[in-house]
Amino acid sequence: MRALVSVVLLLSTAFADFDVREHLSSSTRYEVSRDLGSKHFTEDPSPPEGCVPIHLNLVARHGTRAPTKKRLKQLEELEVRLSELAKSMKAGEFFLPSGWEAAWRGKFVGGELTIPGEEEMFRLGQRIRERFPEIFSGDYHPKISPILTTQVHRSAQSAVAFGMGLFSNKGSLGDGKHRAFSVISDNKTNDIHLRFHDCCQNYKESKAVRRPAVAKLQNKVYAQVSAAATKRYKLPFTNDDISSLWFLCKQATSVLEITTQACKLFLPEEVRLLEWADDVELHHLKGYGDSINYKMGISLLSNVKEAIVSAMEESARDAKFLEKAKLRFAHAETVLPFACLLGLFLDGADVKVVQEEKSVAIPPKPPLPRLWRGSLVAPFGGNTMLVLYKCSIQSPAFRVQAFHNEHPMIMPACNGSHFCPVDLFLDKIVSPHLKHSFEVVCFQPKKVSWFSSLLRLFGLRRKPSPDDDHEL
DSSP, X not given: OHHHHHHHHHHHHHTTTOOGXXXXXXXXXXXXXXXXXXXXXXXXXXXXXXXXXXXXXXEXXXXXXXXXXXXXXXXXXHHHHHHHHHTTSOTTOOOSOOSGGGGTTTOOOOOOBOHHHHHHHHHHHHHHHHHOHHHHSSOOOTTTSOXXXXXXXXXXXXXXXXXXXXXXXXXXXXXXXXXXXXXXXXXXXXXXXXXXXXXXXXXHHHHHHHHHHHHHHHHHHHHHHHHHHHHXXXXXXXXXXXXXXXXXXXXXXHTTOOOSSGGGGSOHHHHHHHHHHHXXXXXXXXXXXXXXXXXTTHHHHHHHHHHHHHHHHHHHTTOSSOOOEEEEEEOXXXXXXXXXXXXXXXXXXXXXXXXXXXXXXXXXXXXXXXXXXXXXXXXXXXXXEEEEXXXXXXXXXXXXXXXXXXXXXXXXXXXXXXXXXXXXIIIIIIGGGTTSOHHHHHHSOOOOOHHHHXXXXXXXXXXXXXXXXXXX
16 A cells, blocks of 8 residues: 555656646647647737738637547447456555546447537637638628538537637627528538548558558557556556557546546656657658648648639739638648648758658657647647738738647748748749649559569568667
């Protein structure tokens, strides 16, 4: 019993100055991520004199959601496993998580937007309206501020919650003076703008080939944490136990706001390691880890370009009817490629690599610092915005500013400027990625070198290196 008390005291001391909510990778709540971003991205410059916003492109992930059906099954299995482990505990030892089962027991469907997720998106809509009154001060019209979503309920719910915040006090419905607004979606099977990851055959095949390397790296991390936890608690934890307990930690924190149970089983350095393993998965399978991950987003990028060019043309001739915003709600698999196409969250040396559409090395392992963190790049509700400004005094006449999770960002190709000249934006950021069509990127067979074909023909492979699971 004395040993257990020592362990509890050790963990309490270790967590004293550590906020686990900031280390949940893509399971991080939006408000937590936004506050975390404020520590990293402190610049918020005013637009150049005479420049006013005239158009806004938004690409947003859905808000905090409940566990999906597949994950509910995993939690059900974890409940059984924890019961088995509890039998190995001595009387008076109660450090395994308990009481969390009631939140999900008996549920057969999942993945829906939670109440906190609704609130995240509602407040996001309110803040964007407050920040850009020039764009959203007028009367609502579905062609002036079109709202688009995927045919997945949590994204559609997010679009509705966002719209309620954006247009609150703009109508006459209920105490909130809401008004009805339109939400549009493409068919899930051919949505090449917001669900391209489901439509791109080459990506799906490439992801299946690359996934085992990610699983190998993650299992190595789980084994390291499992060995430490087994020694610490004198319980036979397996790699699968650690994986499931880490998932429970993330869900309990983001959905139930409970940080004192599953998360407290891990030391801060173990949480950082588990977070890194999740971030590597995001990077390798959805981000800069392979060029197909972001090249498949070119239909979305092309759509954004068309909206910007159209807004400039309409504004140049002082058209009375002008689309002022295009608001899109989708998934992490949508936001991540879009952010990558813009070159966000890159170290300087990697900018040229992405412009040449090559793969970027995985993020450095803790304790080394890294820009690529899921909690910053793709939390629940994570979003990327491009705001177009029209300038009446200074040249050039149009500029583009990027935001990620509402924080102003400098796109690497914009020569250090927050307000990128639109010609530079189109020539250096957009055009290099639009040299191929979606059909070519996603359905044209990938060329294989004659040497690789020869090795495959004779069943030969390069001798594996001990570090291959780290290199991916």
